[in-house]
Amino acid sequence: MFLAMNRFRVLPGSEAAFEEAWRARDGRLGEMPGFVEFHLLRGPSSDGHTLYASHTIWRDEAAFQAWTTSEQFRSVHRSAGERKVLYDGHPELETFTDVEGV
Amino acid sequence: MFLAMNRFRVLPGSEAAFEEAWRARDGRLGEMPGFVEFHLLRGPSSDGHTLYASHTIWRDEAAFQAWTTSEQFRSVHRSAGERKVLYDGHPELETFTDVEGV
Numbered sequence: 001m002f003l004a005m006n007r008f009r010v011l012p013g014s015e016a017a018f019e020e021a022w023r024a025r026d027g028r029l030g031e032m033p034g035f036v037e038f039h040l041l042r043g044p045s046s047d048g049h050t051l052y053a054s055h056t057i058w059r060d061e062a063a064f065q066a067w068t069t070s071e072q073f074r075s076v077h078r079s080a081g082e083r084k085v086l087y088d089g090h091p092e093l094e095t096f097t098d099v100e101g102v
Numbered sequence: 103m104f105l106a107m108n109r110f111r112v113l114p115g116s117e118a119a120f121e122e123a124w125r126a127r128d129g130r131l132g133e134m135p136g137f138v139e140f141h142l143l144r145g146p147s148s149d150g151h152t153l154y155a156s157h158t159i160w161r162d163e164a165a166f167q168a169w170t171t172s173e174q175f176r177s178v179h180r181s182a183g184e185r186k187v188l189y190d191g192h193p194e195l196e197t198f199t200d201v202e203g204v
Contacts, residue, residue, distance in 0.1 A: 003143060003157070019201055030204060041105060041198035053198060055105070096143035096155060099121055102132060 001036075001098035002058045009049040009088040015042075018052060018085045028072045029056065034063025049088040064095070103138075103200035104160045111151040111190040117144075120154060120187045130174045131158065136165025151190040166197070 010018045022040050029035050036057040043051035058064040067073055112120045124142045131137050138159040145153035160166040169175055 001141060001143075023202060027204075037203070039103060039203035040201040041103075042201050043196050043198045051196070052201075055198075094145050094153070096145045096157075099142040099144050099154075100125060101139070101141035102129075 001101070002061050002064055003096040003098075004054075004056045004058065004064050005094050005096070006054045007092045007094065008052045008054075010052055011049055011086040011088055014084075014086045015050055021085060022054075025076055027076050029067070031072060032063065032067045032070065034059035034066070061095070061097070103203070104163045104166055105198040105200075106156075106158045106160065106166050107196050107198070108156045109194045109196065110154045110156075112154055113151055113188040113190055116186075116188045117152055123187060124156075127178055129178050131169070133174060134165065134169050134172065136161035136168070163197070163199070 008018070019040070019042075027038070029038050036059060038057075039055045041053045041055050043053060045051070056064075058067070110120070121142070121144075129140070131140050138161060140159075141157045143155045143157050145155060147153070158166075160169070
């Protein structure tokens with residue numbers, strides 16, 4: 001299990017636009033070899049923002065890295081600039097590997 | 103989908119003890135109604151620590167809340183104090199709900 005989470009601090013009033021932008025995108029993740037599962041998650045609201053996280057599970061790190069250099073990745077990030085969403089700072093990517101699980 | 107992540111900043115040299123403590127615990131999460139899946143994840147190393155996260159998926163927030171007041175929860179956290187692990191700060195709990203997914 002390889003988990004890529006991108007953390008977004010969305011400013012008050014931009015939450016609905018942020019969620020709508022994700023619903024409207026054409027991510028095409030399902031076309032990528034090694035893609036397992038994607039969720040957009042809403043986290044806690046505090047300190048003047050709401051934390052959101054994209055939560056994508058890949059078979060392994062190689063599958064994730066292949067996606068970051070794919071045409072699908074470039075395509076979906078080209079349209080990201082059109083979003084009318086205000087953020088507190090830049091998104092923060094964190095990746096995780098499985099130590100153990102049940 | 104309801105995700106509870108507890109973030110641990112483990113100091114250099116304590117990583118193996120931290121992982122071993124999780125392997126050795128008797129979490130009994132599988133006994134809890136609404137429990138879906140647990141993983142211990144290792145994240146990036148930077149700024150003098152390695153980020154780990156417990157990553158537990160519950161059917162819904164009510165199932166998670168029921169666990170936090172259960173005998174299983176008290177039991178597993180009683181033994182947490184015995185761990186010979188050094189942290190940078192306290193663990194940080196973040197919970198997330200599903201906005202959308204594929």
